[in-house]
Structures are given as C-alpha cells and as structure tokens.
Amino acid sequence: MIKALRAGGIALVMACTATSTLADAPSIHLSGFGTLGMVAVNQSDIRFIRVGLDHPGAESPDFGPDTVLGIQGNVVFTPRTSMVVQLLSRESPQGDYTPRASLAFVSHSLAPELTVRAGRLRIPFFMLSDSLDINYANPWIRPPVEVYGLNPFSDLDGIDLLFRTRIANADLEIHPYLGRSYIPIHRDGKARLDRLMGVNLTLTTERFTLFVGHGESDLTLKWSDANFSLLTAIVPTEVNRELSGNDGYATFSSAGFQWDDGRWLLVGEYARRVNRRYANSAHGWHFTVGHRFENVMPYVTLARQTEDRPITTASVPAPLEPYLNGFLASRNMAQHSITLGARWDVRRDAALKVELSHTQTRNDSWGSYFPRGNPAITDPRDRAINMLGVALDVTF
Amino acid sequence: MSSPSANASEVLIVSARNGPIAKLTRDEAEQLFLGRRTTLSDGTPVALIDLPAGPVRDRFYLLLTGKNPIQTRAYWSRQVFTGRAQPPREAPSAEQAGNWIATTPGAIGYLPADHADSRLQALLPLR
Known part of the structure; x- marks a missing residue:
C-alpha cells in the first residue's frame, strides 16, 4: 500500500507493507505519526519554550515547540521476537530538524504475561512520558508543561520488563526499567542520566487508569547559554560547583489517573523531581475535564508548578545577587495556568486542536518562557501571558 | 455457519475450523484486541485480523x-508508537478477512454473523 498524505503543506509519504505475522519470513510494518503545530504569545519580547526539547528561536508564530514527524518500522521475526525502530524529526535545542532514533529496541516475549525489551526505549518517568510526542493519542496539543517540563529527558538507552496480569476486571502492568539517557542543551550544554532505574505500576479497567511511578538517577549537567557563562565568570568557585558538574542525583515520582467513559474525560497527575544540585527541585500537577460531543471535545485544564528548592542556596556578595537570582529564575519553571481547548477529530486519522492558555509566572521564575532578545534586558518574571496554540495531528 | 440466535447485528469472533484455536474467553479476546498480549493463556501465538x-x-x-x-x-496509536504492540492486520474487505482467518494458522478475527462461513468456527458472539 502506497499512500500519500498532505498535512498543512507538509507532504508525508510512506510505503507500508503488511504480511502475516505468522509467516516464516520476517514481516515489516511501517506506520507513522505527526503534528503540525504553532504557538503565538501575546508578548513580543518572550517566547514559549519546552526546555530540553526545542530551540529558543525568534520566530512568531513559532512552529518549533509542537511540530513533529515520526516514522516507525515494526519487524516481526517470530511470534515471540520483534524489533521496533522509530525515527523522529522535531526541532532540537540546536535548532535543526535532523531525524534521530527515538525507539530502537528488540522485544522478546518470555511468557504470555512477560516481555523484555532492550535498546533505545522512551523514558517512562511520568504517566504520559512514553507517548510525549504522540500528540494524536492525547487530548491536548501537548501534555501540560507544568508537569511534563519537570523531565526533559526522552530516551532510555537500556532494558525494561513489561509484566501484565489480570486482577478481577483490571489489567495490572508492572514496568521496571534500567539504563541511561542524554540530551543536548542550548547551546553547547548537555545533560546526562547514568545508572538510571525505576519502576511504574499501571492499573487499567475499561474506563479508569491509575498510574504510579518512581525513578532515580545520577545526573551530569552542563549549561552553556550566555546567562550561565556570565554568571560563572563572576561568582566564587564553590558556588559554581553547585550550578553544574557531574555529581548530581535526581529522582522523579508521579501519580496520575484517567477516567474516560466515552463522554466525560478526566485526567489528573501529580509529579515531583528532587535534585541534589545543578537543577532545582520542584513539583507540579494538572487536572483536565473534557466532554465529547460527537467528534468535538472541549476541555479545560488547570496546572501549576511550584519550586521546592532552588539550584543553590549559597550566598554571594551583594553586588552579585541580582545575577545569581536572575540565573536561578531562568531555571525555575514555576507557573500556573488555565487552558481552554478543543479537540476535533476531523477524520479517522486526523485531529485538529486549538488551545488558549493564560499563564502566570512568578517573581522568581521564568516559567516555560524565554527572552527573545537579550536576557539582560528582557525578564519573563512575574508576567501574565496569553498564548494561542493550533495543531493538526495525524497518524498513518 | 449460523446458530438460531445469529442475526445481522451480532458480531462473531471466529477462527479457522479445525485450526489450533478452538476456545477463547472474553478476557483473552479483550486483551488480545487491546494489544496487551499476543498469545492465548496456554501460550498459543495469535494473529489478529x-x-x-x-x-x-x-x-x-x-x-x-x-x-x-x-x-x-x-x-491504539499510543500502543503502537510507544512500541508496546503491533496492530491487527487489516483486511481490505470482510470476504478477505474470512479468507485470511480460514487459511492463516492461529488467526483470530471477527465478522458480522451473516458473513461467517463453514470454514470458520465461532469462538465468541458479541452483541
């Protein structure tokens, strides 16, 4: 089957073959997903940013935060053994769209209820982390940044186990994982998780899903933006050691639920990250109520992120305080927001979403916003920001 | 193949008559078609249509x-693109689905009750 699909000016062309999963020769199945999304902020000196995911550019409207294209190949070797490779293109912190492998693993079924997977997986820290780019699967344009901004990591290079069992009328999935992760940070910075391990429990009934998860990891973090470079040149060495290096430790925990009876959709999640140094400790939550009217589902989302501990509590000489506080604010994503949105399933394989968000940053945080121009002049602290988002999600 | 209660609004889960799959519980069917397992409880691999x-x-x-x-x-988009499950093989028509189920070892599919023929056996009626 050859199918060409035009979505908002981007032509997505793929070839897809499907053969019997029980045939002797390996069967290959190609599929894909994509989003063409734009955001516009009502204040011209700042832009919306998904920290660790996209590039702080200067475009308005900005197609960087949400636009994504994924192509996936599933290869079935035997009824028990298969492989998945997924190539993903989205704006990187370096500002390019170079495709990268977002999944590349071999999966083997050890027993009807137990599967082991090894290779490149998705980091499953929070309830929707492993489907963060698969916007078609979610009601929103993007899962709320107040929670999902707490973890910028996407890849898990390692191994996991999926154990699924039935308890009464509920499916329980136990999902332990182990590995490492790396992301580049604008401009030449990097963040790395080593000796990363965690476990998730998901209980699912026909209408209700309950999730709890916890992960821990060693953390290496090197910032390299202008704001950081200026700061390291002027603060004492012992303060610098708190800001970046290879001796960090991070934990990520989350609990969430979803109720979906076909008419009403309720989604809520609470997540927390605790950092020993280099990044702040914070928690966030979101709560969404939606109601389906045929193919259209309007929804409202409330969300908040709160800082629990700044990157450092070290004191510096008084003249340096504004610089240090400015830096800490730039790494503090605390904010709260209310979002009104609607998802319209225009066809079997496409959904159009529109969201209006009203966000308030704090007097010590930039939230999920970044100066367009010189950070020394523009300050995203203590602002009320309106943002419009429009996105078209497709699967094929 | 029709039973006295069969009618056009009924959907039958079917497999090949005399094939490896002769029994299917509703729980198994639900878990298979939700991509939560790929075999029966006894380990028999299943190909979904x-x-x-x-x-x-x-x-x-x-x-x-x-x-x-x-x-x-x-x-299903979440199941597939997180790499958890492979979707059922999609037949171009109910006739083709019937052919595949009848000829593919371990295949399970579903058909309107009036489309099931003598090559197939009903595992589970849904209505």
Whole structure:
C-alpha cells in the first residue's frame, strides 16, 4: 500500500507493507505519526519554550515547540521476537530538524504475561512520558508543561520488563526499567542520566487508569547559554560547583489517573523531581475535564508548578545577587495556568486542536518562557501571558 | 455457519475450523484486541485480523472493549508508537478477512454473523 498524505503543506509519504505475522519470513510494518503545530504569545519580547526539547528561536508564530514527524518500522521475526525502530524529526535545542532514533529496541516475549525489551526505549518517568510526542493519542496539543517540563529527558538507552496480569476486571502492568539517557542543551550544554532505574505500576479497567511511578538517577549537567557563562565568570568557585558538574542525583515520582467513559474525560497527575544540585527541585500537577460531543471535545485544564528548592542556596556578595537570582529564575519553571481547548477529530486519522492558555509566572521564575532578545534586558518574571496554540495531528 | 440466535447485528469472533484455536474467553479476546498480549493463556501465538475501518469494526470494539472509535484510535496509536504492540492486520474487505482467518494458522478475527462461513468456527458472539 502506497499512500500519500498532505498535512498543512507538509507532504508525508510512506510505503507500508503488511504480511502475516505468522509467516516464516520476517514481516515489516511501517506506520507513522505527526503534528503540525504553532504557538503565538501575546508578548513580543518572550517566547514559549519546552526546555530540553526545542530551540529558543525568534520566530512568531513559532512552529518549533509542537511540530513533529515520526516514522516507525515494526519487524516481526517470530511470534515471540520483534524489533521496533522509530525515527523522529522535531526541532532540537540546536535548532535543526535532523531525524534521530527515538525507539530502537528488540522485544522478546518470555511468557504470555512477560516481555523484555532492550535498546533505545522512551523514558517512562511520568504517566504520559512514553507517548510525549504522540500528540494524536492525547487530548491536548501537548501534555501540560507544568508537569511534563519537570523531565526533559526522552530516551532510555537500556532494558525494561513489561509484566501484565489480570486482577478481577483490571489489567495490572508492572514496568521496571534500567539504563541511561542524554540530551543536548542550548547551546553547547548537555545533560546526562547514568545508572538510571525505576519502576511504574499501571492499573487499567475499561474506563479508569491509575498510574504510579518512581525513578532515580545520577545526573551530569552542563549549561552553556550566555546567562550561565556570565554568571560563572563572576561568582566564587564553590558556588559554581553547585550550578553544574557531574555529581548530581535526581529522582522523579508521579501519580496520575484517567477516567474516560466515552463522554466525560478526566485526567489528573501529580509529579515531583528532587535534585541534589545543578537543577532545582520542584513539583507540579494538572487536572483536565473534557466532554465529547460527537467528534468535538472541549476541555479545560488547570496546572501549576511550584519550586521546592532552588539550584543553590549559597550566598554571594551583594553586588552579585541580582545575577545569581536572575540565573536561578531562568531555571525555575514555576507557573500556573488555565487552558481552554478543543479537540476535533476531523477524520479517522486526523485531529485538529486549538488551545488558549493564560499563564502566570512568578517573581522568581521564568516559567516555560524565554527572552527573545537579550536576557539582560528582557525578564519573563512575574508576567501574565496569553498564548494561542493550533495543531493538526495525524497518524498513518 | 449460523446458530438460531445469529442475526445481522451480532458480531462473531471466529477462527479457522479445525485450526489450533478452538476456545477463547472474553478476557483473552479483550486483551488480545487491546494489544496487551499476543498469545492465548496456554501460550498459543495469535494473529489478529481487523476489518477495514467502518461500522462493523467500530461496533466490534465498542462491544468488546467499551471504547468508541475515537477512543480506540487514540488508544491504539499510543500502543503502537510507544512500541508496546503491533496492530491487527487489516483486511481490505470482510470476504478477505474470512479468507485470511480460514487459511492463516492461529488467526483470530471477527465478522458480522451473516458473513461467517463453514470454514470458520465461532469462538465468541458479541452483541
């Protein structure tokens, strides 16, 4: 089957073959997903940013935060053994769209209820982390940044186990994982998780899903933006050691639920990250109520992120305080927001979403916003920001 | 193949007559068609066959899983693109689905009750 699909000016062309999963020769199945999304902020000196995911550019409207294209190949070797490779293109912190492998693993079924997977997986820290780019699967344009901004990591290079069992009328999935992760940070910075391990429990009934998860990891973090470079040149060495290096430790925990009876959709999640140094400790939550009217589902989302501990509590000489506080604010994503949105399933394989968000940053945080121009002049602290988002999600 | 209670609004889960799959519980069927397992409880591998997008397929998923078409598609896109499950093989027509189920070892599919023929056996009626 050859199918060409035009979505908002981007032509997505793929070839897809499907053969019997029980045939002797390996069967290959190609599929894909994509989003063409734009955001516009009502204040011209700042832009919306998904920290660790996209590039702080200067475009308005900005197609960087949400636009994504994924192509996936599933290869079935035997009824028990298969492989998945997924190539993903989205704006990187370096500002390019170079495709990268977002999944590349071999999966083997050890027993009807137990599967082991090894290779490149998705980091499953929070309830929707492993489907963060698969916007078609979610009601929103993007899962709320107040929670999902707490973890910028996407890849898990390692191994996991999926154990699924039935308890009464509920499916329980136990999902332990182990590995490492790396992301580049604008401009030449990097963040790395080593000796990363965690476990998730998901209980699912026909209408209700309950999730709890916890992960821990060693953390290496090197910032390299202008704001950081200026700061390291002027603060004492012992303060610098708190800001970046290879001796960090991070934990990520989350609990969430979803109720979906076909008419009403309720989604809520609470997540927390605790950092020993280099990044702040914070928690966030979101709560969404939606109601389906045929193919259209309007929804409202409330969300908040709160800082629990700044990157450092070290004191510096008084003249340096504004610089240090400015830096800490730039790494503090605390904010709260209310979002009104609607998802319209225009066809079997496409959904159009529109969201209006009203966000308030704090007097010590930039939230999920970044100066367009010189950070020394523009300050995203203590602002009320309106943002419009429009996105078209497709699967094929 | 028809039973006294068969009618056009009934959907039958079927496999090949005299094939390796002679029994299927509702729990097994639900877990298979939600991509939560790929074998029967006794370890027999299963190949799932979907009908083309349309009212019968929508009715089947609603009857078996309680999910409407929008929920089903969102659910399956998450299953597939997180690499957890491979979707059922989609037949171009109910006739082709019947042929595949009849000739593919370990295949399970669903058909409107009036489309099931003598090569197939009913595992589970849904209505």
